[in-house]
Amino acid sequence: MRISAKTQDRIHRLAAERHYRPSSVAQALRSQRTRTVGVVFPDVQETFMNRVLKGIETELHPADYRLMISTSYFNGETEAKNVRNLLDHEVDGLLIVPYAPFRGEAHVFDHLAEIVERDVPAVAIDRYVPGVLDAAVVADDFTAARRGVEALIAGGCGSVGYVGFDLEITSLAERYRGYQTALETAELDGETILLTERNPAAGDLHSRLARLSADGAMPDGFLVSSNGLSYRMWRILDALGEKRTKLAKFGEDPHWAETGMIQIRQPHEELGQRAARRICTMIADGITTGEREVLSAEWASDKEDGI
Amino acid sequence: MRISAKTQDRIHRLAAERHYRPSSVAQALRSQRTRTVGVVFPDVQETFMNRVLKGIETELHPADYRLMISTSYFNGETEAKNVRNLLDHEVDGLLIVPYAPFRGEAHVFDHLAEIVERDVPAVAIDRYVPGVLDAAVVADDFTAARRGVEALIAGGCGSVGYVGFDLEITSLAERYRGYQTALETAELDGETILLTERNPAAGDLHSRLARLSADGAMPDGFLVSSNGLSYRMWRILDALGEKRTKLAKFGEDPHWAETGMIQIRQPHEELGQRAARRICTMIADGITTGEREVLSAEWASDKEDGI
């Protein structure tokens, strides 16, 4: 540095006076780096996504990355459009909670393949797409589900059912596997209810439960694979007069509406943070592929009251 | 067009083959337009913000604008940082739900002034900052509050209290004004409880209500200025054994946890849409200032059961 302190000062003052700001667009063009990370969620509204987002923000803002968020609203085409849009915006990296189709539903992930093709670093969150998006940060859904079922059993359940959406999604598969393992280990009977639609009105949850109730075959407890679904279960069981059926669910009640279900908490915020950290190093190192990273979940054993 | 169809076709095919994509960064540098709109929220988690966001998305995506979202988490400094960050990213326009300080709290909005200074089109949503950010799309909080109180009175309340945060925010001021007007018109007594902290644990809501209860001075009903607060009220009244006190609140219960409060619905999604539409025309016309636009709110008169 041979520029006199005086000159430096003068320049700085002038810059400040005229409100000089380096143009990030020009920087981006020159450096081929936009310092922008794209984020794709199925829905920002779900508390789960919210926490993930918070984790991402806390990690990425200090690292001077901007976020470009878009929502697919559980629609494959919208997700594809959003991803392409983000890629066209030349984001440096992509964080994505991939949309999950129902089992057997037509589903393309050309847009995910395109991410890889275009050599854009990407990290999947909460679930992964085998062979396409393996770099991922996920929760230990297997163990969490297993512990949830164990808690139900410890609470006195002699039979435990499973209720979930029939989605082609790795995290749900793991949960179901955890459920089955717990059941086999305890040598108990089960009852699996898989919903083939997201629509709360349609679907046969109510009729299936009604039949179980009528037949006197209602399990003592259920593991419910997602939070929203747990409230449907809760209401239906209440309506059927099955007040003794216990529920364990993935997700948490708001403090002002405790249902008494066993709650399996997952490290949502940490999921976001870890994914964000990964994407940073991937961008820095020019790496576009990576391993799966599994974070362990918590399960609340202090609230085993059933519904 | 004198280019032969054959040539056009060849060029297009070649472009597709080599995966040619026009660089939006270069386009931005050249055209001085990033086709990006910045969005600043206090918190994405609140259903209110979520709906607004959805409205913004449905309007802005088809118009080929990208969104750059950031969250201030009810922190003035974070908001300022986010806004500056967005401005530095050369967003074409800014949509902002301004952070609201508690009355008397030190508060700067240099960053909002800076938006105006830098001639960036901006629209405030749900509330406005008089003299600084007047271009805004807000709900008719005055009438909504008034109707809410009227519904309580129609439900048999001979006295109606008001509970809200003591925030310096135009929408809350309007709600309080609506409450007062309804009260004066009906020539009824009231009781105002203004909370000076966001923290649920602290604050004197519980003690104030307990005193009213002990003195036998509990109003027959309350207008609660925000959704989160309504659940605190609900729980406290329940704990105090004040089961007959009716509540009207801004916000909605989730379908699986109906509390029976009178719910004042606001046109959140439309708020977002209108603001998005405004920002589009402002960008197109190079306009950076505008009027306030007031959308009327709905109030649910079909659920007047009290708590």
Added chain:
DNA sequence: GTGAAAGCGCTAACAT
């Protein structure tokens, strides 16, 4: 150690 120049990918204005 400092200053000049080239060029990132595009588009608008300009010659042909």
Added chain:
DNA sequence: ATGTTAGCGCTTTCAC
């Protein structure tokens, strides 16, 4: 009607 060029604001390289 088509082809060429300058330049958006920055950074990196290369002379000095």
